Amino acid sequence: METLQFDVTVIGAGPAGLAAALAADRAGAKTLLIEREARLGGILKQCIHDGFGLVRFGEKLSGPEYAARFINQLPESGIDVWTLSFVSAIHRDHNENLLTVITREGIRLVQTRALIFATGCRERTSRQIGVHGRHCAGVFTAGTAQYYTNILGELPTKRCVILGSGDIGLIMARRLTLEGAQVVGVYEAKPTPSGLTRNVSQCLWDFEIPLHTSKTVTRVLGDMRLSAVEIASVDECMRPISGTEEIVPCDALILSVGLIPENELAESIGVPIDSKTKGAIVDERNETLLRGVFACGNALHVNDLVDFVSESGEVAGTAAASKALCARGLVAVECDNSLLYVVPQRLSRNANEHQRVFFFRSADDLDNATLTITKGGSTLFTKRFAHLRPPEMERLTVLLTPEQLAGNEPLRFHLEVTNDE
Amino acid sequence: MNENQTPEKQTREIVCIVCPNGCRITCTKTADGIHCSGQKCKRGEAYANAELTHPMRTLTTSVRTVFPDSPVVSVRTEGEIEKDKLREVSQALAHVRINTRLHAGEVVAKNICGTGVNIICTSDRLVHKY
Numbered sequence: 001m002e003t004l005q006f007d008v009t010v011i012g013a014g015p016a017g018l019a020a021a022l023a024a025d026r027a028g029a030k031t032l033l034i035e036r037e038a039r040l041g042g043i044l045k046q047c048i049h050d051g052f053g054l055v056r057f058g059e060k061l062s063g064p065e066y067a068a069r070f071i072n073q074l075p076e077s078g079i080d081v082w083t084l085s086f087v088s089a090i091h092r093d094h095n096e097n098l099l100t101v102i103t104r105e106g107i108r109l110v111q112t113r114a115l116i117f118a119t120g121c122r123e124r125t126s127r128q129i130g131v132h133g134r135h136c137a138g139v140f141t142a143g144t145a146q147y148y149t150n151i152l153g154e155l156p157t158k159r160c161v162i163l164g165s166g167d168i169g170l171i172m173a174r175r176l177t178l179e180g181a182q183v184v185g186v187y188e189a190k191p192t193p194s195g196l197t198r199n200v201s202q203c204l205w206d207f208e209i210p211l212h213t214s215k216t217v218t219r220v221l222g223d224m225r226l227s228a229v230e231i232a233s234v235d236e237c238m239r240p241i242s243g244t245e246e247i248v249p250c251d252a253l254i255l256s257v258g259l260i261p262e263n264e265l266a267e268s269i270g271v272p273i274d275s276k277t278k279g280a281i282v283d284e285r286n287e288t289l290l291r292g293v294f295a296c297g298n299a300l301h302v303n304d305l306v307d308f309v310s311e312s313g314e315v316a317g318t319a320a321a322s323k324a325l326c327a328r329g330l331v332a333v334e335c336d337n338s339l340l341y342v343v344p345q346r347l348s349r350n351a352n353e354h355q356r357v358f359f360f361r362s363a364d365d366l367d368n369a370t371l372t373i374t375k376g377g378s379t380l381f382t383k384r385f386a387h388l389r390p391p392e393m394e395r396l397t398v399l400l401t402p403e404q405l406a407g408n409e410p411l412r413f414h415l416e417v418t419n420d421e
Numbered sequence: 422m423n424e425n426q427t428p429e430k431q432t433r434e435i436v437c438i439v440c441p442n443g444c445r446i447t448c449t450k451t452a453d454g455i456h457c458s459g460q461k462c463k464r465g466e467a468y469a470n471a472e473l474t475h476p477m478r479t480l481t482t483s484v485r486t487v488f489p490d491s492p493v494v495s496v497r498t499e500g501e502i503e504k505d506k507l508r509e510v511s512q513a514l515a516h517v518r519i520n521t522r523l524h525a526g527e528v529v530a531k532n533i534c535g536t537g538v539n540i541i542c543t544s545d546r547l548v549h550k551y
Contacts, residue, residue, distance in 0.1 A: 040551050048495035048543065049481045054440050062481055064495055064544035068525060071551070083551055150483055153493030178482060178511040197443035201436035206478070206504060305441055392443070 001109055006032040006080070008320045009099060009112035011087055011265065014042020015306050016297020016313035017118030018070035023317030024116075025077045031321075032080045032110060034087060034101060040074075041067035042120055043143070044306065046150045049171050051198075055307035066306060090115070090269050095292050095325075097269075114292045114320035117266045117280070118313060121259040121298040123168075126220075129257050131163075133219040138226030142168040142256040146175070155179050157252035161229050162186045163217045165193040165200070167304065167391075169256020174203035176254075183209050184250055187231060189216040189238045192365060194258075194391050196304060216240065220253060229253050259302045266295060276341035277301035283330060283346040284356055285319035286312060294320050301343050301359065304393050308359065326350060331375075332410035338363055340390055342413045349405045358396045362388035362415055370418045373398065376409040384418060435472050437465045448473055477501035481543070482511055484529055486519040491546050494519060496529050499539045510534050522547040 008024040010017045013035035021033040039045060044052070047063030054060060057069070074081060082103055089100040099110040123141040131139070140148075140156055146168065148156040158181055162169045165188040173183045186204060191214050193200050204211050212231075218240050219230035233244040261279040263271070271280045271288045280288040280295035287294050296316035297309040329349035335342045340361040347356060362369065366388040373381040381398050388394065405411075431450040436443050442461055446469045449456045457469045471477055479501050483493040502510060510533050517530055523542040530540040 038551070039546065039549075045544075045546075048483060048497075050479050050497060051441075060479065062495060062497055062543040064546070065525060068545055071545075071549075081551070150493065150495065153483065153485060175482075178480075178507065180512075196441060197436045197445070198438040198441065201443075202438045202478070206507075387445075392441070 001107070003098070003109040003111050004032075006030050006110060006112045007323075008032070008114045008116065008317070009034065009097070009110060010116045010118055010317070012042065012118035012120055012297075012299070013037075013040040013081070013083075014118060014120050014297065015044055015067065015070070015309045016120070016299070016316075017042070017116070018067070018074075019310040019313030020116045020118055020294075020296055020317035020320070021079050022070060022073055022077060023314040024114075024321040025079050025317075027318050027321030029114075029321035031078070032082065032112070033074075034085050035081070035083045036086045038084050040071050040081070040083065046143070046146050047171075048150050049175070052306050055305060056310060063306075070310070087265060090265060092269050092290070097292070113323075114294065116294040116296060116313075116316050116320055117263070117271075117299050118295075118297050118316075119262045119265060119299040121261045121302050124255070124258040124260060126253075126255055129255070131217055131220055131253070131255075133230075134222055134226075136220065136222040136224060136226045138222065138252045139220060140252060140254050142166070142172045142254050145172050145252075145254050149175060149179060155181060157181050157250075157254070159184060159250045160252040160254050161217065161231070161248055161250045162254045162256060164188060164255055164257035165195050165211065165213075166256035166258060167195040167199050169254065170195045170199040170203040172254060172256070173209050174207055177207045177209065183207075184248055185210040185212055187215045187217060188213045189234050190214070192389075194256075196391055197389070217253060218245065221247070226251060226253060259298065261299045261302065263295075263299060266293070266299070269293070271295070274341070274345055276335075277343060277345075279343075281345045282343070283328060283348050284315075284344050284351060284353075285348070286316035286344070287319060287328075289346075291325065292320075301341065303359075304391065308393070308395060331405055331408065333358075333413070334410045335360065335413035338415035339413055347400070347405060347411065349402060354399055354401055356398050356400050358398065358413075359393055360396065360413060361390050361393050363390060365389050366415060366417055368418045369415050371396075372414050372416070374412050374414070375404065376407060378404075380404050380411070388415070433473070434459075435469060437468050439464045439468050476504040478504045478507055480507050480510055482514060484514050484517050484519055484540075486547065488519075488522070488547060494523070494547055495543045496540050497543050498533070498536075499528075499541050502533075502536045502538050506534060506536060510536065510540075514540065519547070524548055 007029035044063035
């Protein structure tokens with residue numbers, strides 16, 4: 001079988017993959033973009049609400065409109081786009097990657113110098129959060145309910161309970177209400193909502209949908225179809241408190257309980273994964289610890305803004321197109337438990353660009369917090385933040401000189417509330 | 422002056438939905454107008470003023486089509502409409518059925534429910550294969 005040769009191959013044509021492929025093509029690389037679905041755009045296809053692109057385009061676009069800004073550049077580019085194509089295996093040999101791809105024309109072999117994982121993320125399901133009870137129909141993830149409503153045009157519920165206050169759950173609460181369904185309430189086990197504050201405001205408050213925090217679904221009831229859920233209050237450790245149970249009649253339970261980067265393919269070739277982000281460990285060019293293998297977008301870490309997903313794709317695409325393979329001189333970037341995570345997890349001491357971009361989330365809601373970055377005994381950077389919330393990712397630009405990065409001690413990120421008194 | 426007749430000083434905290442910052446804006450209604458604090462930009466102040474006097478929203482929803490490959494297509498209001506009209510417009514769109522393969526940006530319904538705002542298609546899925 002003939003082996004097709006590419007400089008850069010991007011797996012996944014959502015916002016990260018589209019941006020990565022376009023950036024690699026602009027940098028002169030012979031680029032292949034592989035998508036398993038029939039249409040490009042990934043999850044943006046079904047995100048018909050607006051608010052995308054404010055950072056990048058200064059406009060409030062809907063998901064399909066945002067995706068079109070990139071998709072419409074493809075015909076002018078030299079990118080080979082394969083839809084309905086699935087990477088079934090990757091074989092790595094001397095920094096070359098050999099991909100087996102199932103396509104409409106049959107099996108194809110692809111040899112590529114650089115490989116970019118833009119495989120996005122998956123929703124957590126009821127099994128993963130331990131919802132007990134009958135295996136009846138009517139338990140959906142928010143993304144599945146969104147697919148039914150916005151792509152298939154079928155309303156999946158007439159009266160539902162939403163568990164979890166992630167952004168997709170909040171968006172679906174509004175969407176289902178506007179389509180005529182009754183949303184009994186959004187229940188969140190944590191004491192604060194998981195989604196962006198603006199989504200709590202425009203999706204729940206605008207439609208008088210109640211938000212119940214520190215409550216969870218403990219049981220699912222129903223035979224063929226779900227008929228009710230049992231809801232209980234939880235303590236600080238998120239354990240249900242007995243005696244607080246109530247039965248809420250409904251025909252669907254919609255889950256918005258978190259997203260996990262999808263990295264089965266990356267792990268199959270041994271890409272080291274960060275236990276905090278559940279995505280690959282990367283340097284500032286989004287190159288993983290395997291040379292020539294890159295990760296970007298929600299496969300790298302779950303973002304709350306698509307604008308940053310596109311940016312991350314472009315960083316990976318541009319870097320992957322470069323043929324120069326010099327030693328990176330990696331230094332580790334770590335955070336203590338005042339942060340949920342920081343990306344990238346490594347910095348290259350030999351990078352030409354001294355302006356470094358970091359993304360991080362705080363572990364708790366903090367007002368007037370100061371972030372410090374230290375290395376060895378010295379403080380390299382401090383910045384004060386008026387509000388930090390775990391659902392709202394921060395993007396940070398820091399100028400770090402090669403002298404500051406000398407030595408093998410890791411960079412450490414730490415957050416502390418500043419008391420002015 | 423009778424104290425009961427003085428306009429009450431009302432304070433309300435709203436969350437700005439203009440951008441992802443989600444600024445918490447404290448609005449105080451006084452006799453001379455609305456005073457805002459906590460917003461990081463001018464758009465936040467404009468949003469807060471509108472929110473307290475005539476709240477406006479963009480509606481994004483879907484409309485049925487006659488095409489089996491895309492039974493619905495995504496649409497939105499071309500500009501903002503009154504928040505109180507969101508349900509009415511959404512219900513009116515339940516009776517619309519698209520029978521031409523529209524491009525993104527093309528008008529689906531003119532002057533919806535007398536708001537003066539058009540409904541436009543936001544997706545190219547009716548014309549693109551990919």
